[in-house]
Amino acid sequence: MKSYRIACIPGDGIGKEVIPAGQRVLAALAESQRDFRFEFSTFGWGADWYREHGEMMPADGLQALKPMDAILFGSAGDPDIPDHITLWGLRLKICQGFDQYANVRPTRILPGIDGPLKRCEPADLDWVIVRENSEGEYAGVGGRAHQGHPIEVATDVSMMTRAGVERIMRYAFKLAQSRPRKQLTVVTKSNAQRHAMVMWDEIAVQVAKEFPDVKWDKELVDACTARMVNRPKSLDTVVATNLHADILSDLAAALAGSLGIAPTGNIDPERRYPSMFEPIHGSAFDIMGQGLANPVGTFWSCVMLLEHIGEQAAAARLMAAIERVTANTKLHTRDLGGRATTQEVTDAVCAQLALK
Numbered sequence: 001m002k003s004y005r006i007a008c009i010p011g012d013g014i015g016k017e018v019i020p021a022g023q024r025v026l027a028a029l030a031e032s033q034r035d036f037r038f039e040f041s042t043f044g045w046g047a048d049w050y051r052e053h054g055e056m057m058p059a060d061g062l063q064a065l066k067p068m069d070a071i072l073f074g075s076a077g078d079p080d081i082p083d084h085i086t087l088w089g090l091r092l093k094i095c096q097g098f099d100q101y102a103n104v105r106p107t108r109i110l111p112g113i114d115g116p117l118k119r120c121e122p123a124d125l126d127w128v129i130v131r132e133n134s135e136g137e138y139a140g141v142g143g144r145a146h147q148g149h150p151i152e153v154a155t156d157v158s159m160m161t162r163a164g165v166e167r168i169m170r171y172a173f174k175l176a177q178s179r180p181r182k183q184l185t186v187v188t189k190s191n192a193q194r195h196a197m198v199m200w201d202e203i204a205v206q207v208a209k210e211f212p213d214v215k216w217d218k219e220l221v222d223a224c225t226a227r228m229v230n231r232p233k234s235l236d237t238v239v240a241t242n243l244h245a246d247i248l249s250d251l252a253a254a255l256a257g258s259l260g261i262a263p264t265g266n267i268d269p270e271r272r273y274p275s276m277f278e279p280i281h282g283s284a285f286d287i288m289g290q291g292l293a294n295p296v297g298t299f300w301s302c303v304m305l306l307e308h309i310g311e312q313a314a315a316a317r318l319m320a321a322i323e324r325v326t327a328n329t330k331l332h333t334r335d336l337g338g339r340a341t342t343q344e345v346t347d348a349v350c351a352q353l354a355l356k
Contacts, residue, residue: 002036013283014293015074047078056089071276077283098273100266103131111327113257124233131245172239187240260294263301291341294333321352
């Protein structure tokens with residue numbers, strides 16, 4: 001029997017509720033499949049660890065994660081700790097340490113969920129947003145000087161490399177090529193950012209020649225937000241920079257019904273290191289501990305995890321179970337307009353997986 005080592009990092013806030021729910025669902029899936037099993041290792045890193053140790057994760061944390069087959073991550077963020085500490089000290093430390101340069105965020109309207117675009121049929125909104133995940137606006141290049149003085153200055157430099165842009169473009173074109181519509185939209189802002197984004201555009205043209213069967217177009221990021229709302233069917237696969245895709249993917253999740261259902265994968269396509277899968281909803285301290293968190297985003301992230309480790313049939317079974325549960329409006333959590341609890345949704349998905 002195959003065995004997969006999964007690192008579970010609940011992190012902060014509702015991550016401590018949805019990651020155990022994800023473990024339950026994966027364990028239920030393995031029990032029903034009986035041809036593989038999971039070995040879970042839980043790491044209590046995050047804001048509480050920071051309060052005790054002065055760091056979000058241990059200095060040797062990456063070494064502890066490296067032997068794993070995949071990572072299931074909850075959230076990073078605490079109202080009492082500056083966001084740049086929680087983000088850079090945990091999530092980005094893992095993403096950059098393991099060169100997870102492709103952030104992949106699928107979006108579609110699941111059965112039973114009422115999206116806010118009333119003129120949009122569910123089939124019209126079926127996107128995958130590919131986010132460059134290692135450099136760009138979140139490269140961490142910059143600094144501050146003369147702090148506290150009238151001449152104080154702070155800089156953040158958006159850094160793009162040819163190697164970084166080429167690899168994310170090539171990944172996005174390959175992904176678009178694998179989807180039925182074979183269509184890619186390259187998001188840019190080269191009308192205002194006249195150096196790095198111009199290079200981004202030029203590399204897109206060069207890489208596109210390797211994929212003659214992929215139809216592609218270019219869209220300014222501000223125009224793309226309007227296009228997502230007004231012409232959702234015109235989009236399929238989208239590639240954008242670290243910042244642009246971060247914003248667009250949250251809009252995409254909202255248009256699909258809720259940030260609570262949205263998954264993401266932080267992928268090392270070369271498989272040198274474990275990839276990390278997480279819901280995008282954040283720590284949501286305002287609902288922490290109340291049983292209100294929607295675990296669907298975590299379950300869908302588990303689907304992506306299963307696809308990544310090669311368990312395609314199991315991934316399809318789990319996605320089908322999720323869709324049967326979302327189709328029942330009595331099992332919608334508060335973010336979807338319902339009253340179901342985290343445990344009730346988790347129990348329902350596990351029950352679906354138990355059916356033969």
